[in-house]
Amino acid sequence: MPDADTPLTSIRARIHAACTAADRDPDTVTLVAVSKTRGADEIAALADQGQRHFGENYLQEALDKMPALAGRGLIWHFIGPLQSNKTREVAEHFHWVHSVDRAKIARRLNDQRPADLPPLEVCLQVNLDNEDSKSGLPLAEVPALAARFGEWPRLRLRGLMAIPRADAQDHNRAAFRQLAMTLSQLRNTMPALDTLSMGMSADYPVAIEEGATLIRLGTALFGPRPPKQDG
Numbered sequence: 001m002p003d004a005d006t007p008l009t010s011i012r013a014r015i016h017a018a019c020t021a022a023d024r025d026p027d028t029v030t031l032v033a034v035s036k037t038r039g040a041d042e043i044a045a046l047a048d049q050g051q052r053h054f055g056e057n058y059l060q061e062a063l064d065k066m067p068a069l070a071g072r073g074l075i076w077h078f079i080g081p082l083q084s085n086k087t088r089e090v091a092e093h094f095h096w097v098h099s100v101d102r103a104k105i106a107r108r109l110n111d112q113r114p115a116d117l118p119p120l121e122v123c124l125q126v127n128l129d130n131e132d133s134k135s136g137l138p139l140a141e142v143p144a145l146a147a148r149f150g151e152w153p154r155l156r157l158r159g160l161m162a163i164p165r166a167d168a169q170d171h172n173r174a175a176f177r178q179l180a181m182t183l184s185q186l187r188n189t190m191p192a193l194d195t196l197s198m199g200m201s202a203d204y205p206v207a208i209e210e211g212a213t214l215i216r217l218g219t220a221l222f223g224p225r226p227p228k229q230d231g
């Protein structure tokens with residue numbers, strides 16, 4: 001039964017090709033559809049094609065859309081900057097958070113994760129370019145924060161996330177490689193870490209070659225976002 005030609009099917013084919021080129025099993029790469037600024041109807045249409053993982057940046061926007069999509073077994077990833085006053089609702093409504101970059105946020109998410117839900121899956125967001133304008137902790141501070149997760153049983157540290165500067169792909173390859181090396185070093189003492197959240201619409205094949213296990217695609221799936229909310 002041939003699939004209809006949709007952005008999702010062609011992205012799946014490119015993921016497959018990138019995995020083959022890198023000698024990787026395609027099942028080790030999870031596609032997170034970044035649905036910020038997109039309506040519940042557009043999310044439902046992708047869910048109907050078998051897409052299960054969705055990423056949102058803006059808490060209120062995500063909470064507004066979730067009720068219409070309940071019961072579909074979707075897995076929600078919070079990927080935007082996270083302030084203390086937003087942690088409770090993130091802990092209550094999401095399965096994953098990719099943007100934890102300080103102990104205070106981690107502790108709040110731990111304390112606020114409802115007891116009837118499994119632990120929240122967490123990635124530490126790393127600021128590889130040390131840009132002041134971006135969230136994320138410096139690479140050098142990752143081991144110390146990772147080591148503290150024993151204090152937070154309601155969180156399960158899974159790995160690292162980064163948003164490299166959107167310039168030449170060669171730079172991004174170096175950044176992806178740096179993130180992968182850092183994860184591999186952490187795995188010496190924390191072998192359960194298994195997640196590299198890296199790669200967006202412009203560079204996900206490169207990210208897959210460098211070991212990405214979660215790629216976050218918005219534009220490639222949904223088309224360009226309105227400029228005002230882009231980012």
Ligand SMILES: *Cc1c(COP(=O)(O)O)cnc(C)c1O
Nearest residue numbers: 034079200201216217218219231
């Ligand atoms: C918006 C966003 C994406 C998706 O970006 P595209 O270039 O549209 O694929 C991925 N990750 C994060 C953290 C984002 O904010």
